[in-house]
Amino acid sequence: MPSAKQTNDLLRPARRWIWLKRSALTLLMLLLIALILDRLFPLPLPDPDRGSTVVVARDGSPLRAFADTEGIWRYPVSMEDVSPLYLEALIGYEDRWFWRHPGINPVAALRALGQMIVNRRIVSGGSTLTMQVARILEPHSRSFAGKLRQSLRALQLEAHLSKREILELYLENAPFGGTLQGVEAASWAYLGHSSRRLSHAEAALLVVLPQAPSRLRPDREAAAARDARDKVLDRMATLGVWSSAEVHDARVESVVARTLQPPLSAALLARRLHQAHPRERRIETSIDIELQRSVEARVRDYLVRLPERTSAALLVVDNRDLSTLAYVGSATFGDEARLGHVDMVRAWRSPGSTLKPFLYGLALDDGLIHSESLLVDAPQSFGSYRPGNFDMAFNGPVGAAEALRLSLNVPAVDLLDRVGATRFTARLANTGLHLRLPHGVAPNLSIILGGVGARMEDLAGAYAALNRKGVGGIVRYTADEPLIERRVLSEGAAWIVREILEANPRPGYRPGTFDTGSRPRVAWKTGTSYGFRDAWAIGGTREYTVAVWIGRPDGTPLPGQYGAVTALPLMFQVVDSLPRTSLSRVPDAPPASVSEVEICWPLGLAYDAANADLCQQKHEAWVLDGVVPPTLPERDARSWSAGLLHVLVDAATGLRLGPGCSAEATRELDIARWPSLAYPWLSRDLHRRSSLPALSPRCASDGLAGSAQLRIDGIADRATVARAPNSDKPAVVRLRALGASGEVMWLVNGRLETTTTGTQSFEHSFAETGDQSITAMSDEGSWARIDVHVLR
Structure with a gap:
C-alpha cells in the first residue's frame, strides 16, 4: 500500500488542476459580474455635445464663454493646451504613479485604511487622479461606502479610457471655486491668461485649488492660497522635478488674482456663432484679440463725444483671405441706452452714398465713361424724381472722378439711369452685396442715394474687391469657413475706382501738408442716409478693409451727424493703427487693361492735335482697354445734344447758313458743344467758344437755336x-x-x-x-x- 506521502504526491497534480480550474472560474465569475455591473452602472461620462461653449480668437484667447444649462463655466481643453509645468506639478503633487497604476494605488489605499483604523475616521483618502475624476463625475460622501464606490468607478474608468483621456477629463472638469470648472477657465478667470502660459507659481496655485476650492480661492483668500501653493512648490523641490532656484523664485511671486469676470470681447460675434453652432464646445474665430480689444476701447472712447443713445459698428477685414480681424457689433455690449444687444454689423440699414463706387466701376466696365468723363451736376428731373446734393449746392460740369470723390448725387442718378437700376441691383446681388427694398417695390433710381437696405458685412466684402483686383466675396469669421469669392468689377475698373478714391485727401489735410509719407494710402468713401440716421465710412488699404457705421439702432435721427464728420475720423484712427507694409504707402502700377490718355472737354474724346480748336479743356484720364468713350448724350430731347456740330457759315459775315440758304463764299465750321445744363456754369470764354454763330436773317430756321433764353x-x-x-x-x-x-x-x-x-x-x-x-x-x-x- 502506498504511503500517505506517495498518495499526496499522486494527488498534487489533480489538486493543482482543481485549484486552477476554481481560480479560473472565480476570475471568470468576477469578470462576468464586472461586465454585468458595467452594463447596469455605465460610466456617467459628460455628453461631449453638451456643456458650456467658448468662442476663441485666432490665438486661442477666449472672446466669450457661454455657461452650460447648470450655469457652469468650463472651457474645452486638451493636454497640449496646458503648460507642461502644470502637468508636472499635478502629477507630482497629486499622483506620482498615475501613469502606472490601474486606477487605484494599493500602497496609498492600504495606508489610508490603516490611518482610518487607528484614528477611527478617514485621515487621508489615498485618492489617485483617476479616483478624483470618478468623484467629479459622480459625487459621493466621504464614507467607506463612498470610497468603495469611488474606487470601483476608478477601475471602470481605467478599463474604458486611456490615461490621456482620464487626465483630460480632470483638466476640463476639476472644481476651481464658484461656477468655474477646468484649469483653462480658472486660469483665465483668476490669472487673466491661458493655462498654456503658466509660471511655476501659477501652475502650483492651480494644482492645489481643487483640494478646497472655496477655502483657497485666490480672489478671496489670498493668504491661504499662497500657503497651499508653497506646499506644492516644496513638494516639487523635494521630488527634484523643479530646481531649488526655480522654486525659490516662484515663492517670491505674490498671489494676485483678478475679480472673477468672464471674457467679453467681440461679444455679438460670439453670440452669433454660438447660435449658429449650438452643439460645438469650442468655436475658433479669425479675430485678432489684441486688435479687437484696441478697437473696442477706441470705439467706446470715440462715442463719448457723440449724442446719447448713439451706437457704432466696425469691421476690420484682412484682404488676403477676407477673414475678419475685428468685429464690433455695438458700442458697448449690454448698454441698454445704446441698445448694445443689437448687432449692427448684420443689421439692414440705408447705405447712403456707399454704393456709388460700384456704379462708377460698372459704368467703366460698360464703356460708358472713363475717369474724366464730363458729367453735369445741375438740377435735373428724372420723371417725378428730382435728386439734390447733400448741401443742396450744384457744381455744374464735373469729371467722373471728381463727381465720385465729392459724392455728387445728380451725376450718380444720371449714371444709374443709363446703367439701369434693376441691372445694377442684380449685379451687386450676384457679387454677394444684397440690397433690400420695401416689399413690392422694384429697384429705382433712389437706391444709389441710400433708398435701399444693406448690411455692413456685405459692403465690406464688396469694398475689399478694390484692393483684390476686382474680386470681393463673403466676409469670413472662422478659419474653417470656405473662401467664397465673387468678381465685383474687372481688374482695370477696380484699379481706376481705387485710384480715384485714394486721391481724395483726408479731411483737414491738404495734399503734401504735414505728410511724411508714413500714412497708408486709403481708398475711402463716406455715406449718410436720409434724415441723418446712418453715418458711414468705408476705406481700404492694400492689406485691410475697414467699415464704420455710427447711428442709433432704433433708427431715430442724429441731426448734424453724417459720414464725413462722424464716421470718417474713427475709420482713419483704426486704419492708422493697423500693421502695414510698404504696399500701403507705395502706389502700384496699373494693370495692362488700363492706360492714361489726354482727353478733351466737352467732347470727352482723346486729344487730336489736328483739331485742337475742339479741345476747350484738357484732362488726363484713365481708360479701359484703350477705349475712350465720348461725353454721354443728353437725355432731354428738347435740348441741344452735346457733341460735335458741323455748320456752314457765310465766309464774309460769319453768320450761320440754314438749309437751302447760300452765300457767295462759304466755309465749314466745327463747334464742340457742352451739355446744355452745363452752360450756366461756363466761363464767358468757354461760352463764346461753344456758341453757335447767329443765323443769317436770309435763312429759315434750322432748328439749332434751342429754347428761348430767360x-x-x-x-x-x-x-x-x-x-x-x-x-x-x-x-x-x-x-x-x-x-x-x-x-x-x-x-x-x-x-x-x-x-x-x-x-x-x-x-x-x-x-x-x-x-x-x-x-x-x-x-x-x-x-x-x-x-x-x-x-x-
Whole structure:
C-alpha cells in the first residue's frame, strides 16, 4: 500500500488542476459580474455635445464663454493646451504613479485604511487622479461606502479610457471655486491668461485649488492660497522635478488674482456663432484679440463725444483671405441706452452714398465713361424724381472722378439711369452685396442715394474687391469657413475706382501738408442716409478693409451727424493703427487693361492735335482697354445734344447758313458743344467758344437755336448791392424770370434757393457779402445768369 506521502504526491497534480480550474472560474465569475455591473452602472461620462461653449480668437484667447444649462463655466481643453509645468506639478503633487497604476494605488489605499483604523475616521483618502475624476463625475460622501464606490468607478474608468483621456477629463472638469470648472477657465478667470502660459507659481496655485476650492480661492483668500501653493512648490523641490532656484523664485511671486469676470470681447460675434453652432464646445474665430480689444476701447472712447443713445459698428477685414480681424457689433455690449444687444454689423440699414463706387466701376466696365468723363451736376428731373446734393449746392460740369470723390448725387442718378437700376441691383446681388427694398417695390433710381437696405458685412466684402483686383466675396469669421469669392468689377475698373478714391485727401489735410509719407494710402468713401440716421465710412488699404457705421439702432435721427464728420475720423484712427507694409504707402502700377490718355472737354474724346480748336479743356484720364468713350448724350430731347456740330457759315459775315440758304463764299465750321445744363456754369470764354454763330436773317430756321433764353428781372448783371443806410438788415431783392412758362429753379452761388412757376417772383436776402452769382433754370432747358457784388 502506498504511503500517505506517495498518495499526496499522486494527488498534487489533480489538486493543482482543481485549484486552477476554481481560480479560473472565480476570475471568470468576477469578470462576468464586472461586465454585468458595467452594463447596469455605465460610466456617467459628460455628453461631449453638451456643456458650456467658448468662442476663441485666432490665438486661442477666449472672446466669450457661454455657461452650460447648470450655469457652469468650463472651457474645452486638451493636454497640449496646458503648460507642461502644470502637468508636472499635478502629477507630482497629486499622483506620482498615475501613469502606472490601474486606477487605484494599493500602497496609498492600504495606508489610508490603516490611518482610518487607528484614528477611527478617514485621515487621508489615498485618492489617485483617476479616483478624483470618478468623484467629479459622480459625487459621493466621504464614507467607506463612498470610497468603495469611488474606487470601483476608478477601475471602470481605467478599463474604458486611456490615461490621456482620464487626465483630460480632470483638466476640463476639476472644481476651481464658484461656477468655474477646468484649469483653462480658472486660469483665465483668476490669472487673466491661458493655462498654456503658466509660471511655476501659477501652475502650483492651480494644482492645489481643487483640494478646497472655496477655502483657497485666490480672489478671496489670498493668504491661504499662497500657503497651499508653497506646499506644492516644496513638494516639487523635494521630488527634484523643479530646481531649488526655480522654486525659490516662484515663492517670491505674490498671489494676485483678478475679480472673477468672464471674457467679453467681440461679444455679438460670439453670440452669433454660438447660435449658429449650438452643439460645438469650442468655436475658433479669425479675430485678432489684441486688435479687437484696441478697437473696442477706441470705439467706446470715440462715442463719448457723440449724442446719447448713439451706437457704432466696425469691421476690420484682412484682404488676403477676407477673414475678419475685428468685429464690433455695438458700442458697448449690454448698454441698454445704446441698445448694445443689437448687432449692427448684420443689421439692414440705408447705405447712403456707399454704393456709388460700384456704379462708377460698372459704368467703366460698360464703356460708358472713363475717369474724366464730363458729367453735369445741375438740377435735373428724372420723371417725378428730382435728386439734390447733400448741401443742396450744384457744381455744374464735373469729371467722373471728381463727381465720385465729392459724392455728387445728380451725376450718380444720371449714371444709374443709363446703367439701369434693376441691372445694377442684380449685379451687386450676384457679387454677394444684397440690397433690400420695401416689399413690392422694384429697384429705382433712389437706391444709389441710400433708398435701399444693406448690411455692413456685405459692403465690406464688396469694398475689399478694390484692393483684390476686382474680386470681393463673403466676409469670413472662422478659419474653417470656405473662401467664397465673387468678381465685383474687372481688374482695370477696380484699379481706376481705387485710384480715384485714394486721391481724395483726408479731411483737414491738404495734399503734401504735414505728410511724411508714413500714412497708408486709403481708398475711402463716406455715406449718410436720409434724415441723418446712418453715418458711414468705408476705406481700404492694400492689406485691410475697414467699415464704420455710427447711428442709433432704433433708427431715430442724429441731426448734424453724417459720414464725413462722424464716421470718417474713427475709420482713419483704426486704419492708422493697423500693421502695414510698404504696399500701403507705395502706389502700384496699373494693370495692362488700363492706360492714361489726354482727353478733351466737352467732347470727352482723346486729344487730336489736328483739331485742337475742339479741345476747350484738357484732362488726363484713365481708360479701359484703350477705349475712350465720348461725353454721354443728353437725355432731354428738347435740348441741344452735346457733341460735335458741323455748320456752314457765310465766309464774309460769319453768320450761320440754314438749309437751302447760300452765300457767295462759304466755309465749314466745327463747334464742340457742352451739355446744355452745363452752360450756366461756363466761363464767358468757354461760352463764346461753344456758341453757335447767329443765323443769317436770309435763312429759315434750322432748328439749332434751342429754347428761348430767360432773362432775370429785378437786378442788372454786374450790379452792386448794399444794405439800406443805418440798417443792420441785409439787402433784399425781388427777382423773377421773364420768358418762362413752366417751373424755374433759382440757384445762388450754385445752391438751390427756391423754385417758382412762370413769371412768379420771390425775394432773396443777401446775407453773405462779396461776389455772388444768381442763376435761373427752366424745365424747358433755358437759363439765365447774372453776377452781383454785395457790399458789407
